[in-house]
Amino acid sequence: MAEVGCLSVTVSSMAFISFVLVIISLCPCKAHVPLIIWTSEGDSLPTLTEPAAGEIVSGMKLVSSLQSALTTLPNTVLLFLQDKLSLEDFTVYGGVFGNKQDSVFLHLESALQASTPLVLPALALSTTDSVEELFQEVLGIPALHIVPSALNQLQLNTSQPSFLVISLPYTHGVQSKELLRKNDEIIGDVLTVFTAHGVPYTAVYTGLMPSYVTHDTVTSLTQRFVGRSLLQARRDPTVKPPVTFNSTLGQPCILLWADHLNISHVKGPWFDLGPFTFINSVSLDGSFCNETFSRLVLNYQNVLSFKSFQLTFLMRKIFFPVSARNWTVIEKVELNYDGQRAVFNSSRGIYSPAEFSFHCQSVSSSESPLLVPSNAKDNASQWNILFTDFQIQGFNVTGNFSYASDCASFFTPGIWMGLLTSLLMVLILTYGLHMIMQLRTMDRFDDPKGPGISVPLND
Structure with a gap:
């Protein structure tokens, strides 16, 4: 504490x-x-x-x-x-x-x-x-x-x-x-x-x-934040533990952690599922995992006036020939409530190498969405999702989160601005050096001892 x-x-x-x-x-x-x-x-x-x-x-x-x-x-x-x-x-x-x-x-x-x-x-x-x-x-x-x-x-x-x-x-x-x-x-x-x-x-x-x-x-x-640490190494030992689902052999196969799991229905107030998930040990009935497919089901009661509520993550291991390796792809995020379903598909970026976990500071369905409704007429259009400090791993779990593959791109706008500015300065310097190298000295000089130049003036 x-x-x-x-x-x-x-x-x-x-x-x-x-x-x-x-x-x-x-x-x-x-x-x-x-x-x-x-x-x-x-x-x-x-x-x-x-x-x-x-x-x-x-x-x-x-x-x-x-x-x-x-x-x-x-x-x-x-x-x-x-x-x-x-x-x-x-x-x-x-x-x-x-x-x-x-x-x-x-x-x-x-x-x-x-x-x-x-x-x-x-x-x-x-x-x-x-x-x-x-x-x-x-x-x-x-x-x-x-x-x-x-x-x-x-x-x-x-x-x-x-x-x-x-x-x-x-x-x-x-x-x-x-x-x-x-x-x-x-x-x-x-x-x-x-x-x-x-x-x-x-x-x-x-x-x-x-x-x-x-x-x-x-x-x-x-002094407080000096040093580097991997995403799977938590600084505070009292941080709530991740949700862990074990396979039929009793080995952990799915891990989930987030700071907040916020949902909103029909532009209503945000409701955080995080305390119900990590503090009250949510039920994982319906979850499943094998070598190529993982499904994590979080079951809640009496959420936003719904008697039954489920938050489901569907993940699949896919081999991509271009990279010659297996990747974990989060295909869908589903909300099931009182017999109705809202499905969000992965728009971009929700993937990581199968040996790593996936981490993202913000997984949203509104601003720069990583999740989009599967159908324009689907119930998903009535929901908003915002997961903060989100981390999940569905394959190759060894007990704790593996090294995290972050959703943030390497070339951020700040990096692009720095690269373009540096390139412009290099071009200016190169042009200046080129101009200096083109300077030539005169091959002839005036003789200071010779007669001066006279210009006759007409009256």
Whole structure:
């Protein structure tokens, strides 16, 4: 588990204006992201033991603290996950100095003043990458990504725990103030919907990366990602294991891993199958593999209001005479739901040498699609697919992923621009050298001792 630092404190409803200044003066860490937790039940949030200033709280201690705190809080957890967030956002754009009219966090401040929030002013970068997975581990339920416009259509059972993730965009720059103001309005709208329906909630506001990057931050990031590693070698040992299907002999023959398996039906909100796949150990009934054909079937229940739902990958080993080797080709990706089927064919690039695994940062059916509907009248036109950090291997599995053949082409636009620019400079240099080599000295010179040239002038 990753580590968290520097300080955890509680602030009262009357001290929100000054807590950010106190936190910044005590916390020496710069490359961190703040995390704030509050509830709709007022002062029901348990307090945690305040560590010494600058102390780095371990991930195990944070998980233990959250487990003890979240057991007494409302079952519905809202995670407002912003792309970038720093304490400087509150000092620059918040009402820290008492000027409430210029604050962009009016809804957030109002919600915090009605509760006793828990503030973690310095969440380590190693933890922000997996903050969603961390809460899933503590709550024991998968996350549901929603958009604010779909809240009115969402039916929640208050007797059962729920974990909802609302993504908030943010780009640090000249438009930071307006973007933060819009995000604050989104937070206010979401909280208003839950309050109007009488659903108690526990809200969390944090980010994935710091919006203000100092020199120390750049140094820490550089040190963090130094070195090279193969795609099959995961840096974090706590990363969720891949889905593994074993053959009739008990040997693994199909491996699947992805960061997110997002699907969307009829332009609805995205639904991530990843937590159901890798955390809850999805059923693989219907899967099959042999020397030339592999089929991986992922079976789900109650997905997007469908009672039964299947995600199927069809792979075939084909020998190509031109390369004189066997290749793995992902022929189709199928969605089977309540007796209906949507089939996506491979448009381009979903192949790899049979000895390797296939990896792609984004496998999509919309933008630069690698998957296209098999028929214009097929149900696939009603679906969108987006797999991120996708990796699969259907043949020659030896226990873990083999070396990955990536879908990214070698000659990217940046490489082409560099090659063309270099070629232009070489041509200019060659032309210049050619001109210099064509220079010749004069074979005759004027005699300085001879008579000068006289030009008679007529009167």
